[in-house]
Amino acid sequence: MGAMRSFQGFSAPCSHADQNRTQKKKKKKNPPVLDLITFFVQFHMRKVVFTACYVVSYRFNFRGFRWLQAMIFAIEEINNSSTLLPNITLGYRIFDTCNTVSKALEATLSFVAQNKIDSLNLDEFCNCTDHIPSTIAVVGAAGSAVSTAVANLLGLFYIPQISYASSSRLLSNKNQYKSFMRTIPSDEYQATAMADVIDYFQWNWVIAVASDDDYGRPGIEKFEKEMEERDICIHLNELISQYMEDHEIQALADRIENSSAKVIVVFASGPDMEPLIKEMVRRNITDRIWIASEAWASSSLIAKPEYLDVVAGTVGFALKGGHIPEFKDFLQQVQPKKNAHNEFVREFWEETFNCYLKDSRRRHQSDNGSTSFRPWCTGEEDITSVETPYLDYTHLRISYNVYVAVYSIAQALQNILTCKPGHGLFANNSCADIKKMEAWQVKRCTFSTNRDAKPV
Amino acid sequence: MGAMRSFQGFSAPCSHADQNRTQKKKKKKNPPVLDLITFFVQFHMRKVVFTACYVVSYRFNFRGFRWLQAMIFAIEEINNSSTLLPNITLGYRIFDTCNTVSKALEATLSFVAQNKIDSLNLDEFCNCTDHIPSTIAVVGAAGSAVSTAVANLLGLFYIPQISYASSSRLLSNKNQYKSFMRTIPSDEYQATAMADVIDYFQWNWVIAVASDDDYGRPGIEKFEKEMEERDICIHLNELISQYMEDHEIQALADRIENSSAKVIVVFASGPDMEPLIKEMVRRNITDRIWIASEAWASSSLIAKPEYLDVVAGTVGFALKGGHIPEFKDFLQQVQPKKNAHNEFVREFWEETFNCYLKDSRRRHQSDNGSTSFRPWCTGEEDITSVETPYLDYTHLRISYNVYVAVYSIAQALQNILTCKPGHGLFANNSCADIKKMEAWQVKRCTFSTNRDAKPV
Incomplete structure (x- = not known):
């Protein structure tokens, strides 16, 4: 992490x-x-x-x-x-x-x-x-x-x-x-680890969001399977993209804002994630816990001071490093x-x-x-x-x-x-x-x- | 159909x-x-x-x-x-x-x-x-x-x-x-129609199977969303491929055989579907209802006399025809x-x-x-x-x-x-x-x- x-x-x-x-x-x-x-x-x-x-x-x-x-x-x-x-x-x-x-x-x-x-x-x-x-x-x-x-x-x-x-x-x-x-x-391991985190904290009501591409879709699919095996419920299941129109981002943010699930698991890249985070910042929705896949966990597009109120406290995954x-x-x-x-x-x-x-x-x-x-x-x-x-x-x-x-x-x-x-x-x-x-x-x-x- | x-x-x-x-x-x-x-x-x-x-x-x-x-x-x-x-x-x-x-x-x-x-x-x-x-x-x-x-x-x-x-x-x-x-x-419509069929017959416990490719995965994803909106449960959620090894087919067939869900929705191509149907025929599992996406509904790989005991009664989708x-x-x-x-x-x-x-x-x-x-x-x-x-x-x-x-x-x-x-x-x-x-x-x-x- x-x-x-x-x-x-x-x-x-x-x-x-x-x-x-x-x-x-x-x-x-x-x-x-x-x-x-x-x-x-x-x-x-x-x-x-x-x-x-x-x-x-x-x-x-x-x-x-x-x-x-x-x-x-x-x-x-x-x-x-x-x-x-x-x-x-x-x-x-x-x-x-x-x-x-x-x-x-x-x-x-x-x-x-x-x-x-x-x-x-x-x-x-x-x-x-x-x-x-x-x-x-x-x-x-x-x-x-x-x-x-x-x-x-x-x-x-x-x-x-x-x-x-x-x-x-x-x-x-x-x-x-x-x-x-x-x-x-492979993300097979990451998706399992994400589910383990959810399980560890005994969260039982989450939102799943993924990039609509060959990274996000299979990642979140695997996560969903893991959740199913653990009998944990996914409330919303959403796909995002950097090409989303404003009204689509608005509708998505509405659904997230209206959901009682406070944990949001996101398998997405930085560019795909940025419009959503921007909108969450604009709405000042700061009471959610984000679980970040490795691609956006350390993206400099997201790790900006102006987004901190929303993304601080994110549990993110990271690759093994080296010297x-x-x-x-x-x-x-x-x-x-x-x-x-x-x-x-x-x-x-x-x-x-x-x-x-x-x-x-x-x-x-x-x-x-x-x-x-x-x-x-x-x-x-x-x-x-x-x-x-x-x-x-x-x-x-x-x-x-x-x-x-x-x-x-x-x-x-x-x-x-x-x-x-x-x-x-x-x-x-x-x-x-x-x-x-x-x-x-x-x-x-x-x-x-x-x-x-x-x-x- | x-x-x-x-x-x-x-x-x-x-x-x-x-x-x-x-x-x-x-x-x-x-x-x-x-x-x-x-x-x-x-x-x-x-x-x-x-x-x-x-x-x-x-x-x-x-x-x-x-x-x-x-x-x-x-x-x-x-x-x-x-x-x-x-x-x-x-x-x-x-x-x-x-x-x-x-x-x-x-x-x-x-x-x-x-x-x-x-x-x-x-x-x-x-x-x-x-x-x-x-x-x-x-x-x-x-x-x-x-x-x-x-x-x-x-x-x-x-x-x-x-x-x-x-x-x-x-x-x-x-x-x-x-x-x-x-x-x-687009399959967006087909997936919705599949969910409508399930809804119409008031089935509330189904298995979802899809080709592990750009046809099957998005198709079954959309279907799952539609099911979620209708509050109908998916028991198993499986991916198939023509390249599956024997032991993988066996394990999949075991899971299906052991499931109490009798309705199986399959978003797959004929070649991907054939190994599974063959195994179902070998096991003589004839008490299931198959819902077929258009790719295998009319595939000549599946529509064979020797498979009829298993696939007869399948509800399949088909493209609009013409003269x-x-x-x-x-x-x-x-x-x-x-x-x-x-x-x-x-x-x-x-x-x-x-x-x-x-x-x-x-x-x-x-x-x-x-x-x-x-x-x-x-x-x-x-x-x-x-x-x-x-x-x-x-x-x-x-x-x-x-x-x-x-x-x-x-x-x-x-x-x-x-x-x-x-x-x-x-x-x-x-x-x-x-x-x-x-x-x-x-x-x-x-x-x-x-x-x-x-x-x-």
Whole structure:
């Protein structure tokens, strides 16, 4: 279980990728909050690519940026190691999924197409070289809904995918998600633990709320089953989403307000939960006990001072954390000048100091929009002088699971590298050739020796 | 509601596409039943392609083949029409999804890659012509689980997708499934109707069972909500799948057998339902009343004489049917010689007459396996002399919805063709050019005038 902390929040407009379409966008009263940075790592030699996400409205995800830094830190550590993968340099691409299925699939398509160009029926129209670099592993996504969609695609190409935060039980279905693995447990356990908490406190009348997606629905279903077995009653049973209209939020808040159940169990993500909490704050409904699943228990969207009257006292679940030696220094060393090729660092800097760097791509974009003024910054500001969730490394949970995920892939490669002919995992106990290896070979070796991280 | 009919069942081994992998297949006690033929239509000029499905173990889907014929019938009717799309010939591709997400996504990738070659990051490695034909619409899939996965991909490319049988409420979420439409209603209505039936008969103690997928889970959830509102109790709440192990089926059957609830509501597909029904038949549990969702209510996997003792008396739901003039003659005219390019027809013929046609690709494949002997057939056998679900056109339900789906696309194209400048649906009321039109333009026009079929 995890305590709630208050984090500083920033908001800023950002550019909108031109879709080259004349279709009118349906105007929503509640613009989507697409702020979760999740990412993939593409391992091939020496290439580093960052693909940032441009959406209509978003808020920078400072915690997500820390997870991204954990990924880079792990890769650099491995690349500098003289024992793990010596003489091999891992390359990678990091894509921002914007916490949306469509952005994540777009990114996935852009690299799986290269992996299996021959299966795309393009022979008639394209002349391709034989040496297209292929993706051998993917780390991510964070949210289960995004991970399931991506896993459907990656499974086709036998590309191992290791998530550091997707806990939906659906992802344990090996018939559907053939090459999905993760460094965290399935929600089956969390739902049982939630029911145990309810049982322990002898609460017998609760409200159940869940995200209407592949994370929330199976989570709350399992919780309901557990409650049934314990003969505890669920009064209301509600689904929520960040895309809910105002009147839907109002109706939901009415039902909760009118319910005599004072305990509300919520299996939801931060973005999905935020509109409801906002409405509870507006109505000043402070006499409820919230039971939070891990996704919103430590979300910086919810852990805000202005929401404290409502969410203080929440019983939240959290992932097992771990220590990453020297990570603190690495986080503090972030600087736009040192990481000039990393668009995420520039974005982070501008959001942290509420400024624009010189040659800021976003400044240029915002000139066309109606944004508030921001001063210039030099890129040499002192990062330790500000309070930001990015530098909160008191409890490394997801960051630690990212770190473990990257290491489990490196360990698989190490197994391939050090394989002794006659003792390998392939046909007739042969070994794979690390210079010509394919994703499915890495998949076979992933998690075979790493003790910290077991696939669930 | 629909009555159950008994259909003849066939089974045959079939070839296995070589995956060029050394990975061992996990041997399953219950091999998957992948028998549902669903399909996509790709509209471009004059090209007709059939991609059959090769899986380890399957049974030919005779009803599915009728749906496929309904699609071809509609297209031929439109191509011969002098009023609808005159001087335009629709081309198409039909893929067999094998009722599996992975096969369906593989097929989808093979045509969406052509639509958006520029988004695949292949410039560095490939030289492509500018004139790659693009897919402008897709009809399918049948099952909701397959449709949601496909819809995720098609949405990225704004390719309109019209399903004729996917009823999951999840597909109504326009935020996620941007270009999905269907010719049948959402399960929201079906779940309510199921609860109404329970209410009407004053049953107050029921078992709820659902497919563990995007069809079953949301369906049974809605049903449970409806039951809650009516204060009717659900005793057991179970998820099923065609991939369940024997011991899981046994445990489930034990729970059902030991339950005092005599009414069992099942929101599931035929393949998912079959193992449970088989076990109920083996145990001779004949004192239950089944309430069947539309997917298994008329499935030929369940409507078998040997299951009648268990499933007779089932209250099943069925889609609204319709009449397709001259379709009966079209169905009877099927013949391998007349449809030599259509691999599905050859497969259908061999399964119907339990024989091999000369030059049979499957005969060649089965020579390597351990299959029973089959005589040769000439391709001139009399199709009307056998009893087959294919020729059961007493109630055209899904076939009719396929027919309507194809017509709704033709109608969209007709709108584009007959558009008057200044009265169009595009920027400044302009029209699209049918010779250069793109999928998103067809999407905009789909369902705009068709009265029979409204998107749900």
